[in-house]
Amino acid sequence: MLQEETVIHHHAHHFTSANHEFEAAKQGMWIFLVTEVLMFGGLFVAYGLFRGLYPEMFHEAHQHLAVHMGALNTVVLITSSLTMALSVSSAQKGHKVSSVRYLVLTLILACCFLGVKYFEYSHKFHDGLLPGGFFTNTEIKSPKASLFFSLYFMMTGLHGIHVLIGMGVISWILRRTLRGEFGPSYYTPIELVGLYWHFVDLVWIYLFPLLYLVG
Amino acid sequence: MSNNSAVVQGEDHYLNHSRGLMSWLGTLDHKRIGLMYLFSVLLFFLMGGVFALLIRLELFKWGGHNLVDANTYNKFFTYHGAIMVFLVVIPAIPAALGNFILPIMLGAKDVAFPRLNLASYYIFMTGALFAVLALFLRGADTGWTFYTPYSIRTNTTVLLVLFGAFIAGFSSILTGLNFIVTIHKLRAPGLTWMRLPLFCWALYATSIIQVLATPVLAITLVLLCMERILQIGIFDPKLGGDPILFQHFFWFYSHPAVYIMILPAMGIISEIIPVFSRKPIFGYKAIAYSSFGIALIAFIVWGHHMFVSGQSELANFVFSLLTMFVAVPTGVKVFSWVGTMYRGSIHFNAPMLYAFGFLELFTMGGLTGVFLATLAIDVHLTNTYFVVAHFHYVMVGGTLMGLLAGLHYWFPKMFGRMYSETAAKIGFWLIVIGFNVTFFPQFILGAQGMPRRYWSYLPEFTFLNRISTLGSGLIGVGFIYTAYYFYRGMRSGAKADANPWNAQTLEWKTSSPPPHENFHETPVVTQWPYEYLPEDTSMPANLR
Amino acid sequence: MIQQAFAGSVPLQGTEVAVRWDSLYNFLVGLSIFFFVLVVGSILYFIVSYKHDSKKKTQYITGSHLLEAVWIAVPTLLLMVIFVWGYSVYHAMTQAPSDAYEIRVIGKQWLWTFQYDNGRTTVGEVFVPVNRPVKLVMTSEDVLHGFFIPTFRIKQDVVPGMYSSIWFTATVPGKHQAYCTEYCGTSHSAMLAKVVVLEDHQWKAWNQNKEIGPIPEAGQPLPSKTQVAGTLGKKPLIQNISLVEQGRQVYQSKGCVACHSTDGTNKVGPTHKGLFGTQVELANGKFVLADENYIRNHIEYPQANTVKGYNPVMPTFKGLLTESEMNALIAYMKSLK
Secondary structure (H helix, E strand, O other): OOOOOOOOOOOOOOOOOHHHHHHHHHHHHHHHHHHHHHHHHHHHHHHHHHHHHOHHHHHHHHOOOOHHHHHHHHHHHHHHHHHHHHHHHHHHHOOHHHHHHHHHHHHHHHHHHHHHHHHHHHHHHHOOOOOHHHOOOOOOOOOOHHHHHHHHHHHHHHHHHHHHHHHHHHHHHHHHHHOOOOEOOEOHHHHHHHHHHHHHHHHHHHHHHHHHHOO | OOOOHHHHOOOOOOOOOOOOHHHHHOOOOHHHHHHHHHHHHHHHHHHHHHHHHHHHHHOOOOOOOOOOOHHHHHHHHHHHHHHHHHHHHHHHHHHHHHHHHHHHHHOOOOOOOHHHHHHHHHHHHHHHHHHHHHHHOOOOOOOOOOOOOHHHHOOOOHHHHHHHHHHHHHHHHHHHHHHHHHHHHOOOOOOOHHHOOHHHHHHHHHHHHHHHHHHHHHHHHHHHHHHHHHOOOOOOHHHOOOHHHHHHHHHHHHHHHHHHHHHHHHHHHHHHHHHHHOOOOOOHHHHHHHHHHHHHHHOOOHHHHOOOOOOOHHHHHHHHHHHHOOHHHHHHHHHHHHHHHOOOOEOOOHHHHHHHHHHHHHHHHHHHHHHHHOHHHHHHHOOEHHHHHHHHHHHHHHHHHHHHHHHHHHHHHHHOEOOOHHHHHHHHHHHHHHHHHHHHHHHHHHHHOOEOOOOOOOHHHHHHHHHHHHHHHHHHHHHHHHHHHHHHHHHHOOEOOOOOOOOOOHHHHOOOOOOOOOOOOOOOOOOOOOOOOOOOOOOHHHOO | OHHHHHOOOOOOOOEHHHHHHHHHHHHHHHHHHHHHHHHHHHHHHHHHHOEOOOOOOOOOOOOOHHHHHHHHHHHHHHHHHHHHHHHHHHHHHHOOOOOOEEEEEEEEOOEEEEEOOOOOEEEOEEEEEOOOEEEEEEEEOOOOEEEEEHHHOEEEEEOEOOOEEEEEEEOOOEEEEEEEOOOOOOOHHHOOEEEEEEOHHHHHHHHOOOOOOOOOEOOOOOOOHHHOOOOOOOOOOOOOOOHHHHHHHHHHHOOHHHOOOOOOOOOOOOOOOOOOOOEEEEOOOOEEEOOHHHHHHHHHOHHHHOEOOOOOOOOOOOOOOOHHHHHHHHHHHHHOO
16 A cells, blocks of 8 residues: 655755765665675684684584574575565555565564574583583584584674664664654665665575585 | 954854753764864873883883883783774874864765764774773783783783774774765765865775774674683684684784874875975875775785794795885875975974974884885894884874874864964974984884883893883973963964965865854865965965 | 993894895895985975975976886885895795704793703703704793794794794804793793803713803803803703802793792792791692792692692793702702891
């Protein structure tokens, strides 16, 4: 259902037009995502280095990750990216109700993702597959296997924090959408949150094969 | 004289636009945020400076136990380094002066994201708070480089300092992001890229480094925190990790960070020299592009900090070769600045004196940098006082001289009043002479083999250390005096014209101090900012 | 003292590499002076020539491609020369000949230990032959350290969990100062060592555990007897100095001073001033009398004898001190009233 355009957004005084402001905000978001890539980049470099040093250990250790759970989470996140994109496009068209519906769906999927992660983590805790000094598992024969789980927890942990932050900002734009603050003439925040959420999804698309599959 | 001088009096400007503490703490005005950064940075500079003087006092006599015990001394140099690097030199020019000047130079009303700008300030202060909090607990004794595994094992509160630096890093990232978008999107009509003042070019290159390098520091510090909390072992050889990986990560940020510190200072010098020589800048494009050359090379030379760390000979070969190329764009800048003075009409106001100071000290710092880039030479000199002297010549001689040059240059714009030119000359000589007396002997100490971070040293190094300590006292006096005459200038200096230096960048086209929205009418740019014609040699400030 | 400070900006040349290093260093110093004078000289000249004069006009110049090309090309060429030269000297520094005499080095907070092929171990002093390549294979027991011998112009970080090495052919007999150059905590600046370069006959004698006599500082004549440091072989060698003085030298050379003081201040470990004959409370709550047996026991089994209020960080010196060195050391500690 199409809604009346009731949104009146005043662009900030230092911009010449709403579009000028939107372009600036979008450029800022892209630069922010570049910094995020570099932040995760440090972890990927550490992963690559230790994998190069201890390939057998990585192979043995990765068999202790639950591939089916990781795969499920991949599907969950990709779907949530789709619902996020649909929500953004609904907002652009001024379809408030469907925008809200898709945002709620995205939130639910994000919760599913964290739920699955919770089960995975608690299983690892139970098996003593913990980072570094807390590693107590005796099944893995290769030495230094604790390093693999240090990297596993650091990488998925940092990603998990990003998911949590994502849920926070999605809730925030959900609230703003419900208040009717967005419409075809102003939808910058929802567009930016969408970009961020796709990035979070993309990081997982790299994490899943690196940790669960090719180990 | 300037046509605006009469109007300034009683006019609404950014300082009196609104009043009360909250109008500052909650301000979105980039000028006020810039000033808040400036005063915070100066406060931290005072703290870092006190630690520097304590270090020098301890080293006045050989053998240790002159002032404090070894553990306390180790905390002193850690605090001096960490405060000066993370809380002073990195934010000093971009976050303080850049925030104030950049939007006005671009003819904009504010930075692209004013709220983010204010948030950056509070993020910075939160980070600083954590780091300073550690002071009152067990301190930190790792050196500002936090090398593993010592930083994992020490029982000091290094965790808080790491966390503080991690948080302050986001302030740096967000400021860089803000500046990039501002430069892209908020230039005044007619301000094409090739008409952009060189300070803006320098800040642009700096911002790129801030945005690309700082996240790597962030993740490195997170990993190090996790080493201490969760024993993840990535940097800990006892758990299979690699302590040298930490150095790679650390320097991947911290080498580019050196250019975060120096590029903005170079930008300031590029503004000041044409104004006070009354001549167009020599080689505008070369100076602008060389900033990017430096920024680019900055990312591929980090390994020159690690020639004796145990990395491979091939890595040393490559890093040494690449490092040599840093000297080329740097040389281009220095020669272009000197070339600008040729057949000019040179005025000797404090900004120009500090530009001379910059050229002298930075040239020394740069040339000794070539020593350290040369593989064999570095093996003997690294981790000695030679390195300490080198980076102080670059950081203090470069960044701090640039900051002081910029502070004097924009002082009338910021506060609407003039500082005392005579006092500034005295302060300048105190600082420059004090600086050379402090740090030149350290080159010799290093070449003779005195290692850095030594609480006690052998008796043969006494004489030069003593001279160095005396020099540091002179610098201290110079800075206290400078703070004093700045304060006097702010309180009771002569009223400044809109354009006391007869300069051409946009910040001088608005009143001093500027109005809340910087310009009453959006300026239109019709020429490049260095159009100094042959007869245009006078300067209102010097005609009084 | 002033003469001493400026006697030479670099230490004496203790190896062939040091000679090559100095040539390159002097070249760089010369080049730097040239460019410094060029830049600062031009500035001074322009300041004098083009000082503001309201009657004079400036010249409108915005650049010169020719000059820019020159000041890009010339420094680039010079830098390449410096790089190649620097690399060739570095290569000579790092490529140890295969017949080099190997000594294993262990850095730990805050001592250097050296192990030799013949099974001997020394602390704080490493004995090497003159004019023969020597390779130090180094590792650390705890944190990063750095081994630096200024007179040889070489330095290398010592990293836990891996081996790093340096090599040299010492050409000047005598004692050369070595430092720890990678910050390693409290007593970093006391983590010193001496590289004792022995002449052929001394090296032979040392290898056979025979007397080698006092060794002077490199490049200096043998000092008077009170300053003779404790370069001891297996047996007490220096008859004409007191046992207390011998003990003081052992106390210095074995690195006791890194953690203990003799002036009453407590460092990493408690002071030794006035220790002898008092009751000491150990970490396990026991009280013991600080007599000869306690001191010996503590030096050999420090972990079992940690003093209350201190961390159990002292390494064992069992097997690292001869009986005569132990006697001298105890005599010295007895004298610290």
